[in-house]
Amino acid sequence: MVLDKGLLTLVGAGPGDPELITLKGLKAIDAADVILYDALANKELLSSNKKALTYYVGKRKGKHSHSQTEINHLIVSNARKGKHVVRLKGGDVSVFARAAEELEYATLFGIETKVIPGISSYSGIAAQHQIPLTRRCENESIWITTGYTCEGEISNDIQYAAQSSATVVIFMGMSKLASIQKEFLQYKPFDYPVAVVQNGTLPNEKQLVTNLGKLSEDVKKNNLENPAILIVGHAVTSTVSKLLSTINESEITA
Structure with a gap:
C-alpha cells in the first residue's frame, strides 16, 4: 500500500499472550508494509502478515538493539516512502512505551499518526x-x-x-x-x-x-x-x- 504521506500506527500488543491483542490491532498488523516490534511484543503476531518488512527494535535494560534515534529514523524513512509503518509495542502504548517521542517525531515530518490501544x-x-x-x-x-x-x-x-x-x-x-x-x-x-x-x-x-x-x-x-x-x-x-x-x-x- 502506497500512501501520499505515509502512516505510522502505534499498536499495543497486549501483555504477552498473542490472543490478548485487540481485533483492531491485528487488522493494523495485517495492513502494514513495515513492522517495527519490541522485545515485549509477541513475535507470533507477525505471522499474519508475511509480506511486511519487519525490524526487531527491542530494548532491554543495558541491551538495546537500536537506539531511540535509530528507531525514529526507521519510522520516518519508511513512512516518507508512502508506507504504512506499524510500531508494535508490548502492553499498551501509553504506559512506559515512549509513544509520545515517536508520535512527536513522526509529526515533525508531516506523517499521519494513529494509535490503537492494547491491554497493559x-x-x-x-x-x-x-x-x-x-x-x-x-x-x-x-x-x-x-x-x-x-x-x-x-x-x-x-x-x-x-x-x-x-x-x-x-x-x-x-x-x-x-x-x-x-x-x-x-x-x-x-x-x-x-x-x-x-x-x-x-x-x-x-x-x-x-x-x-x-x-x-x-x-x-x-x-x-x-x-x-x-x-x-x-x-x-x-x-x-x-x-x-x-x-x-x-x-x-x-
Whole structure:
C-alpha cells in the first residue's frame, strides 16, 4: 500500500499472550508494509502478515538493539516512502512505551499518526490471576510507577507510593529491588503482601507471592528476573486471587 504521506500506527500488543491483542490491532498488523516490534511484543503476531518488512527494535535494560534515534529514523524513512509503518509495542502504548517521542517525531515530518490501544501488562496480568487492583470499600486506587528514572536512579514516586493505601504496581523494578524494598519497609509492615510476575500471560510465566520483608531474598531464591512487574498491597491476598494458594498464611496476613 502506497500512501501520499505515509502512516505510522502505534499498536499495543497486549501483555504477552498473542490472543490478548485487540481485533483492531491485528487488522493494523495485517495492513502494514513495515513492522517495527519490541522485545515485549509477541513475535507470533507477525505471522499474519508475511509480506511486511519487519525490524526487531527491542530494548532491554543495558541491551538495546537500536537506539531511540535509530528507531525514529526507521519510522520516518519508511513512512516518507508512502508506507504504512506499524510500531508494535508490548502492553499498551501509553504506559512506559515512549509513544509520545515517536508520535512527536513522526509529526515533525508531516506523517499521519494513529494509535490503537492494547491491554497493559499491569491490568492483564492482575486480571488473569484474579487480583482485584481495586475493590469497593477496600482499595479505591491504583498507583502505577516505574522502578527507576531516566538517570538510572530509584524513582522518587516510590516513597510516595509506599505511603499510600493504593495497590502499587511497579514496572522495571527488578534492578532496584533492594532499594524499593527498603523504601516500602519504612512505611509498611514486614508481612505486607507482594506478588512478582515474570513473563506474565506467557507459557513460561513465573510467579512469586511473598512479603516485603522477604522480597529480595525470595526473588533471588526463585531466580526471577526481568521482564517482571511487582504488585504490592492487600489485593495480592484477596480471597478471589488465583495466587492465594501459593501463599504461606503464617507469613502473610491480609
